[in-house]
Each structure stands twice: as structure tokens, then as C-alpha cells.
Amino acid sequence: MAFATSALVRSLSTSASRQAAIKHVTVIGGGLMGTGITQVAAQSGHNVTMCDVSDDIVQKGLARIQDSLKRVVKKKYKDDPTAGQKFFDSTMENIRIDTNVERVAASTDLVIEAIIENLDIKQKLFSSLDKVAPQHTIFASNTSSLPIKDIASTCERQDRFGGLHFFNPVPVMKLVEVVRFGATSNETFQSLTDFGQAVGKTTVSCKDTPGFIVNRLLVPYMMEAVRMLERGDASAKDIDVAMKLGAGYPMGPFELTDYVGIDTCKFIMDGWHELDPDQPLFKPSELVNKLVAEGKLGMKSGEGFYSYKK
Numbered sequence: 001m002a003f004a005t006s007a008l009v010r011s012l013s014t015s016a017s018r019q020a021a022i023k024h025v026t027v028i029g030g031g032l033m034g035t036g037i038t039q040v041a042a043q044s045g046h047n048v049t050m051c052d053v054s055d056d057i058v059q060k061g062l063a064r065i066q067d068s069l070k071r072v073v074k075k076k077y078k079d080d081p082t083a084g085q086k087f088f089d090s091t092m093e094n095i096r097i098d099t100n101v102e103r104v105a106a107s108t109d110l111v112i113e114a115i116i117e118n119l120d121i122k123q124k125l126f127s128s129l130d131k132v133a134p135q136h137t138i139f140a141s142n143t144s145s146l147p148i149k150d151i152a153s154t155c156e157r158q159d160r161f162g163g164l165h166f167f168n169p170v171p172v173m174k175l176v177e178v179v180r181f182g183a184t185s186n187e188t189f190q191s192l193t194d195f196g197q198a199v200g201k202t203t204v205s206c207k208d209t210p211g212f213i214v215n216r217l218l219v220p221y222m223m224e225a226v227r228m229l230e231r232g233d234a235s236a237k238d239i240d241v242a243m244k245l246g247a248g249y250p251m252g253p254f255e256l257t258d259y260v261g262i263d264t265c266k267f268i269m270d271g272w273h274e275l276d277p278d279q280p281l282f283k284p285s286e287l288v289n290k291l292v293a294e295g296k297l298g299m300k301s302g303e304g305f306y307s308y309k310k
């Protein structure tokens with residue numbers, strides 16, 4: 001009994017110390033994903049600082065969070081607007097914005113990186129943060145397609161590095177993939193899993209394998225869709241309608257590409273082509289390249305495969 005009690009106390013205090021460990025979260029990137037991750041972390045009581053490269057971007061990100069949070073409140077508190085307002089205010093009070101990532105990371109428990117899908121830029125960012133962040137701070141990347149091992153390669157803290165892959169729109173999508181590579185410690189993996197669950201998501205674990213679970217299956221499907229369009233087999237609209245009504249997907253592949261961001265999709269496609277240059281499915285798509293060159297990045301720019309201009 002004495003053993004059982006002390007084991008229980010030890011297990012409670014271990015889990016309490018793990019929870020206590022992640023109080024302050026730094027989210028780097030105030031775009032589509034960074035804003036969503038900031039929101040769900042703040043909603044679940046974490047203090048969050050969202051960083052990006054300019055004041056204008058973080059301000060716009062904050063406005064996006066407010067819009068999304070209003071939708072959450074409307075749904076969750078439809079019968080109790082007073083409690084809804086309280087939830088809204090307390091969530092927003094948990095959020096800070098900044099443009100100096102090094103200063104913010106110098107006193108944080110968890111860094112979640114959600115910047116553009118470019119290995120060099122992610123490596124440079126983590127390399128500089130590794131020098132200023134406290135010993136205990138865990139680093140995580142929200143990359144869609146890059147190996148966590150490669151992103152972590154410029155850091156000393158290999159054991160405190162992992163992947164936390166959220167899905168878009170973060171406040172709605174219920175999954176987080178927790179990714180560990182060879183050096184990720186059990187404690188780090190557990191802390192990341194606990195954090196994913198603390199923000200209200202179902203977690204799945206995955207090794208550091210290309211595309212993790214979801215994108216390993218989703219990316220080839222999306223690429224096959226653009227090949228169909230390029231061959232002239234069917235229109236974007238008809239492919240989208242077919243996949244929604246015939247396969248029960250909430251969005252067709254072109255709607256989803258516009259929603260994700262065509263620039264992000266191009267980064268993913270180019271990266272996979274580099275990894276496997278002989279695979280015809282991953283060859284660069286002239287259509288995708290043309291849209292990106294024209295600044296047609298999907299919903300976020302007002303036009304992509306479809307137009308969103310009012």
C-alpha cells in the first residue's frame with residue numbers, strides 16, 4: 001500500500017510537473033496555422049506569444065484570431081452570451097504579439113514554429129533560438145512535409161525537439177500528429193502529446209517519415225488531381241464536385257489547395273520532387289508554378305484555382 005501510494009504521488013507529481021512545464025508557449029508565424037495554434041493554446045489557458053516578421057502581420061493575425069474566436073464562442077456559448085464574452089476576453093488576455101522572437105524565446109517553455117515551408121529558413125530560425133532559449137524549452141515544428149530530423153539538425157537540443165502537426169483550420173480540425181525522430185526523448189514526446197491533448201485535440205504518434213500519416217496519403221491524392229486537370233481529363237470544378245459527392249470529402253482537392261495556400265502546396269510539391277526526382281507524380285506542375293508566380297495563392301490572396309473576390 002505504501003508503495004502504491006508513493007507510486008501514485010510520484011505519477012501525479014510527474015504529470016503535474018509535465019503540465020506545469022508548459023505554461024508559456026511561443027508560436028512563430030502569424031499566418032494561417034500560427035494564428036490557429038495560438039488561438040487553441042490560448043483557449044486552453046496557456047499564455048501564448050505569437051511572433052512574426054512585422055507588426056502589420058501580427059496585427060492582422062490577431063484580427064484573424066478574434067474573428068475565429070467569435071465563431072467558436074457563438075457555437076459553444078449560444079445559450080449563455082455572458083459566459084461566452086468571458087471566454088472570449090480571457091482567451092484574448094492570454095495572447096501577446098511580438099516581432100522579436102529571440103527575446104520571447106528567452107523565457108518560454110515551448111516553441112512551436114509555423115513559418116513558411118522552407119528548410120533553410122526553419123533551420124536558421126531554430127539555430128538562433130537554440131542559443132537563447134532556456135535549457136528546458138522544447139522546440140516543435142508544424143511542418144507539413146519536411147523531416148523533423150533535418151529541421152532540428154542545427155540545434156544542440158536534439159532530445160527536446162519534435163513535430164507537432166496541426167490541421168487547417170486549427171480551431172475546427174480535431175487531430176494533431178506528434179512526431180518523434182531518433183533523438184527525441186520519451187519525456188519530450190510525452191510533453192508534446194500532453195500539450196496536444198491539453199489544447200483539446202486527439203493525438204496520434206508517428207515516426208519522422210515523409211508526410212507523417214495524413215500527408216503521406218493526402219499529398220499523392222492532391223497531386224494526382226492536378227495531373228488529371230493538366231491532362232484535360234476533367235475540370236477543377238468537376239473533380240471537386242466528384243470528390244465531395246462521390247467520396248464524401250468536405251472539400252474537393254482544388255478547393256482544399258486554395259484553402260491550404262498554393263504557395264505552401266508548391267513548397268511541399270518541390271520538396272517531394274527533390275526527395276524522389278524519378279517519381280512522375282511529384283514533378284513540378286506548370287499550372288501550380290504559374291499560379292504562384294502570378295501571386296494567385298488561393299483564398300489568402302483572393303484568387304487561386306477559384307476567385308474569392310467580392
Ligand SMILES: CCCCCCCCCCCCCC(=O)CC(=O)SCCNC(=O)CCNC(=O)[C@H](O)C(C)(C)COP(=O)(O)OP(=O)(O)OC[C@H]1O[C@@H](n2cnc3c(N)ncnc32)[C@H](O)[C@@H]1OP(=O)(O)O
Pocket residue numbers: 068069071072075143144145166167168169170171172173214215218219222223225226250251253254256257260265266268269288
Ligand atoms: C491540386 C493541386 C495540388 C498541388 C500539390 C498538393 C500538395 C499537397 C498539399 C497538402 C497540404 C497539407 C497541409 C497540411 O499539412 C495538413 C492540412 O491541414 S490538410 C487540410 C485539412 N483540412 C481539411 O481537409 C478541411 C476540409 N474542410 C472542412 O472541414 C470544412 O470545409 C471547413 C471546416 C473548413 C468549413 O466548413 P463549411 O461547412 O464549409 O463552412 P462553415 O463556415 O459553415 O464552417 C463549419 C463549422 O466550422 C466552423 N469554422 C469554420 N472555420 C472556422 C475557423 N477558422 N475558426 C473557427 N470556427 C470555424 C464554423 O463556425 C462552423 O461551425 P458550425 O457550428 O457548424 O456553424
Ligand SMILES: NC(=O)C1=CN([C@@H]2O[C@H](COP(=O)(O)OP(=O)(O)OC[C@H]3O[C@@H](n4cnc5c(N)ncnc54)[C@H](O)[C@@H]3O)[C@@H](O)[C@H]2O)C=CC1
Pocket residue numbers: 028029030031032033034051052053057113114115116117118121125142143144145165166167168259260261264
Ligand atoms: N496551410 C496549411 O493548411 C498547413 C500548413 N502547415 C505548415 O505550417 C507552416 C506555416 O504554414 P501557413 O501558416 O499556411 O503559412 P502562411 O504563409 O500563412 O504563414 C507563414 C508565416 O510565417 C511568417 N514567417 C516567415 N518567415 C519567418 C521568420 N523567419 N520568423 C517569423 N515568421 C516568419 C510569414 O511572415 C507568414 O506570416 C508551414 O510549415 C506549413 O507547411 C501545416 C499544416 C497545414
